[in-house]
Amino acid sequence: MVNNFFEEFLRNIRKRTKQSLFKTLFSKLELIDINENTLRLKVKDKVAKNLIIKHHLGLLREVAEKTYGRKLEVELISSEELNQPQQLELDLFKTKGEERRETFKSNLNPKYTFENFVVGASNQFAHAAALAVAENPGRAYNPLFIYGGVGLGKTHLMQAIGNFILRNNPGKKVVYLTTETFMNQLIEALKSDNIQEFKERYRNVDVLLIDDIQFIGGKERTQIEFFHTFNALYDAGKQVVITSDRPPKDIPTLTERLRSRFEWGLIADIQPPDFETRVAILKRKAEEEGIEVSDKVIKLIASIIKSNIRQLEGALIKLKAKSNLEGKPINEKLVRELFSEERSSEDREKALREVSLNTIKKLVGKELKVDVELLEGPSRKKNIAFARQIAMYLSKKVGNYPYTQIASAFNRDDHTTVIHAVRKVEEMINSDESVKQLVNNLELRIREAIERRLQVIHSTVDNYVDNYVDNKIDVDNSNDS
Ligand SMILES: Nc1ncnc2c1ncn2[C@@H]1O[C@H](COP(=O)(O)OP(=O)(O)OP(=O)(O)O)[C@@H](O)[C@H]1O
Numbered sequence: 448m449v450n451n452f453f454e455e456f457l458r459n460i461r462k463r464t465k466q467s468l469f470k471t472l473f474s475k476l477e478l479i480d481i482n483e484n485t486l487r488l489k490v491k492d493k494v495a496k497n498l499i500i501k502h503h504l505g506l507l508r509e510v511a512e513k514t515y516g517r518k519l520e521v522e523l524i525s526s527e528e529l530n531q532p533q534q535l536e537l538d539l540f541k542t543k544g545e546e547r548r549e550t551f552k553s554n555l556n557p558k559y560t561f562e563n564f565v566v567g568a569s570n571q572f573a574h575a576a577a578l579a580v581a582e583n584p585g586r587a588y589n590p591l592f593i594y595g596g597v598g599l600g601k602t603h604l605m606q607a608i609g610n611f612i613l614r615n616n617p618g619k620k621v622v623y624l625t626t627e628t629f630m631n632q633l634i635e636a637l638k639s640d641n642i643q644e645f646k647e648r649y650r651n652v653d654v655l656l657i658d659d660i661q662f663i664g665g666k667e668r669t670q671i672e673f674f675h676t677f678n679a680l681y682d683a684g685k686q687v688v689i690t691s692d693r694p695p696k697d698i699p700t701l702t703e704r705l706r707s708r709f710e711w712g713l714i715a716d717i718q719p720p721d722f723e724t725r726v727a728i729l730k731r732k733a734e735e736e737g738i739e740v741s742d743k744v745i746k747l748i749a750s751i752i753k754s755n756i757r758q759l760e761g762a763l764i765k766l767k768a769k770s771n772l773e774g775k776p777i778n779e780k781l782v783r784e785l786f787s788e789e790r791s792s793e794d795r796e797k798a799l800r801e802v803s804l805n806t807i808k809k810l811v812g813k814e815l816k817v818d819v820e821l822l823e824g825p826s827r828k829k830n831i832a833f834a835r836q837i838a839m840y841l842s843k844k845v846g847n848y849p850y851t852q853i854a855s856a857f858n859r860d861d862h863t864t865v866i867h868a869v870r871k872v873e874e875m876i877n878s879d880e881s882v883k884q885l886v887n888n889l890e891l892r893i894r895e896a897i898e899r900r901l902q903v904i905h906s907t908v909d910n911y912v913d914n915y916v917d918n919k920i921d922v923d924n925s926n927d928s
Contacts, residue, residue: 452514485520487523599719814888
């Protein structure tokens, strides 16, 4: 969803700017993340960042709002800054007669608190564990390892711990970090020979919150560095909180020593919420966002979306946007309309996933007469490297898979290889007509494969919308069966 948003966002920017400007300034933007109200974008360098801030920030905000359906702040971060320890905004200053003091600005989202986390059977245990850690950091459970499916509140709970600690102890250094950022900073440190500085970076914090640790699987060097960081913090009695989409034992190619450390403290899982919890979450969200919506509509949404709280919230926000935009009341009819639209975009994503990286590799390999094993292997022979770059490019362009996922599908540790391949192919497309034709042709065939999958999905899903929305569910007695 987020990646679709970003593609559309870029498309809308392209429509609003001159081609040359788009090419030099905006086409190089990369999505870092979107949290509740901020869209964070990576910009090529500081010069580009200043240019955009000075002349185009209004445009970005406007397009972001239009594409996303509600207001988003736009934050730009240059590659240089991204490789700085931006989580640790240490502002050293000296006042008269005073010792040099450090002020620490945390990077937590203040909205993620225990107060607005709805507790139900599915997250009760993780919530209790998180609260215990927040009340007693470094002593209750260390590390606390929270795992669960997509959009179930892991980041919320983890950051609630940090916000709670900061509220009671504003001087504490609480750092939130995604595993991907840790990895990127390590790669940059290795490239620029700054590894010592990197090693020091996270070892003097009081609480380290590290999100999505499953991405460390298979990344040997990152695992080594994280192991040392973990040990330094643990030995100093500092709190570490980790989240993952799966338990430590299921993270592939995780070294035994890291796995056992992740299991030292407490492992708590979050399950998909039950119907009552979904209703409670929706009611709270409606209140927070000032959306007037009847209980019946709330229960209807809660009956349709069962396993992802982000989607649950998203449905409510989109409903509001749709109602404002089309001047229609928020009622069951509008839910039905919204949901049929949602359903078809979900189908498309499903079809895409099913077409998978393997199909793309096979199609490209066949066309360019290079075995898939060679595409996945280390050879740098010209024809093989060329085919590999094309396959990586198409995986990104058509499949929009994350760079890290494409890298691992081609057995590459470093996802910047994929970024490089994408840029290279873009250059070739622009300068060489035969490459352009080859890529267009392959893209068409991949899209045809996706359409074929879609047809299969549609025929098996069988009037999904009607079954769920067409008054066939008794929303007052909905259950999760
Ligand atoms: N129990 C809850 N009460 C209120 N809001 C919740 C709850 N659980 C999740 N949310 C909200 O749902 C959204 C998604 O949650 P969050 O980002 O924490 O999920 P996640 O498990 O970290 O997802 P991912 O696996 O994608 O990283 C957030 O806006 C969060 O505030």
